[in-house]
Amino acid sequence: MSHRTIRLRLGATATAGERSYSILIGSGIIAELGNAVRQDGAVRAVIICDDRVREPHASAACRSLAAAGIGAEILSVAAGESSKSVSEAGRLWNALATLAVDRRTQIIAVGGGVAGDLAGFVAATFARGLPFWQVPTTLVAQVDSAIGGKTGINLDAGKNLVGAFWQPRGVFADIDTLATLPDREYRSGLAEVVKYGVILDAEFFAWLEQHAGEILLRDPAAVIHLVERSAFLKARVVEEDEHEQTGLRAILNYGHTFGHAYEAAAGYGRLLHGEAVALGMTTAARLAADIGRIDAGFVARQDALLRSLGLPLTAADLGTTEWMPPADALLAIMGRDKKSIGGSLRFVLPTRIGHVELVDGIDPAIVRRLL
Ligand SMILES: NC(=O)c1ccc[n+]([C@@H]2O[C@H](COP(=O)([O-])OP(=O)(O)OC[C@H]3O[C@@H](n4cnc5c(N)ncnc54)[C@H](O)[C@@H]3O)[C@@H](O)[C@H]2O)c1
Ligand SMILES: [Zn+2]
Incomplete structure (x- = not known):
């Protein structure tokens, strides 16, 4: 499957060398997700999506992971901005604990900016940080929210007031997912x-x-x-x-x-x-x-x-x-x-x-x- 790749390189920190990741853009590339996650050392994955993209997109991600030998569960939240909340983050943290997720598990965010911001924040905070991937399925997410590592949730006092900078391991922007996106x-x-x-x-x-x-x-x-x-x-x-x-x-x-x-x-x-x-x-x-x-x-x-x-x-x-x-x-x-x-x-x-x-x-x- 042909795709374009953009490499995002971040500066070296006191404790680590340069960090970088790829943003892949193409048609049908979800099929390649499993191999990439596998090569990154994962043995297990948890997909976090919203309920409108569970079918067909989160399921497609799940099949791709399975084909690469990675077992994956899907956790979904209600579609919409209100899911970027303390209570949904708490529910997901508890669900990850129940699944006995450890540091060899990677989180896969499938959906728009809401799923990406929420899943990214949960990944940033659970067990002091799990690796995560962005699989953006809205145009907003593909051109903006999935890139750059800003994750977060809302408070009554304002949007995005609680969050973390937490960069994904990679971004899979599959333009085929946009086919189901309303005009x-x-x-x-x-x-x-x-x-x-x-x-x-x-x-x-x-x-x-x-x-x-x-x-x-x-x-x-x-x-x-x-x-x-x-x-x-x-x-x-x-x-x-x-x-x-x-x-x-x-x-x-x-x-x-x-x-x-x-x-x-x-x-x-x-x-x-x-x-x-x-x-x-x-x-x-x-x-x-x-x-x-x-x-x-x-x-x-x-x-x-x-x-x-x-x-x-x-x-x-x-x-x-x-x-x-x-x-x-x-x-x-x-x-x-x-x-x-x-x-x-x-x-x-x-x-x-x-x-x-x-x-x-x-x-x-x-x-x-x-x-
Ligand atoms: N982290 C960042 O840097 C950053 C940047 C911009 C925006 N954001 C955040 O992103 C959010 C907005 O993102 P959004 O516009 O993607 O909203 P969204 O995630 O709510 O998605 C919009 C709607 O489209 C549905 N949907 C998603 N993918 C679909 C698909 N392929 N087919 C059919 N329906 C689909 C969703 O269920 C939802 O109903 C806001 O919370 C905003 O704060 C974050
Ligand atoms: Zn914006």
Whole structure:
């Protein structure tokens, strides 16, 4: 089975040499998962998935492991963000204890960002850390959440408040799994793809403009290219700033300060994450234009690309605006966002297609007017 491979290399630590892993992208590659896990020394595996991907995807992973001589159990959680919880993590820890899992057991996360973040966190914490693999089955997970080692769960007080940096042993992005993904979820993932073009890669942005038709029809060659390029760009950022310390990794938050505020205001569940990011990028581009960092041409190009990929630019594009709170309420939510620093507003803003900068101290009055 042919596939593309991206190697992600992380710096040496005091106690270990360089760490690295492969991100494999291709069609039908779940069949190769078992061999890779076997070569990594596993004798046993536990698959953690959500109940919507148990059939056919977690089962396919299980068969691949079995064919390589690895016994695997499947533990599933309810689909949806609410499974990224303390109680689900606790349930999984206890299930692993009941299965008498030891350090020669590897965890396999099969699913979207929810399954990956939760399973990764459980792997990071059980028995002080079990090796784990990511088998992302949503576009969001293939281009973003499965790469880079951020794992975590939510608290009532906020999303992703408890977590760990815990890198996978490898990532198997099998684009065939996307065949069962609903259109709305697929398009939501495209928002993160557009984000990579805006923040890092003008040529990729232009490619997306030229291939929007094939992308929406999920032409396999187009999907492989966009997953590969996105994964490559995310991997390069993570390599430079694994633990979000230098500010580089923060550029991945383009559109997310506004996006998280829209998500929170809408109540989790009304907007998909990528839809919120599309609205957020639309607002961020207008903010950048307002303060003279970019021209109207940038805004028009980004708007046109988002639109041609079936993404919303405004709440009205999603049908109803009744959930949209007044500007002050949105500003208050942004003030609480853990990415804001000491009350003043910080945004990732573009200077041109393919380049963004972190901008501190934005006047809240300008933001209020935009909202
Ligand atoms: N760790 C990171 O770096 C990172 C980055 C971005 C997002 N995230 C997290 O990822 C989550 C969002 O991820 P998501 O959009 O993948 O959501 P998700 O995991 O909830 O998946 C979306 C929906 O699609 C279903 N699904 C998954 N794969 C499917 C398939 N192949 N066919 C049919 N249905 C399928 C799921 O059951 C779910 O209902 C959020 O919790 C977010 O915080 C994490
Ligand atoms: Zn995102």
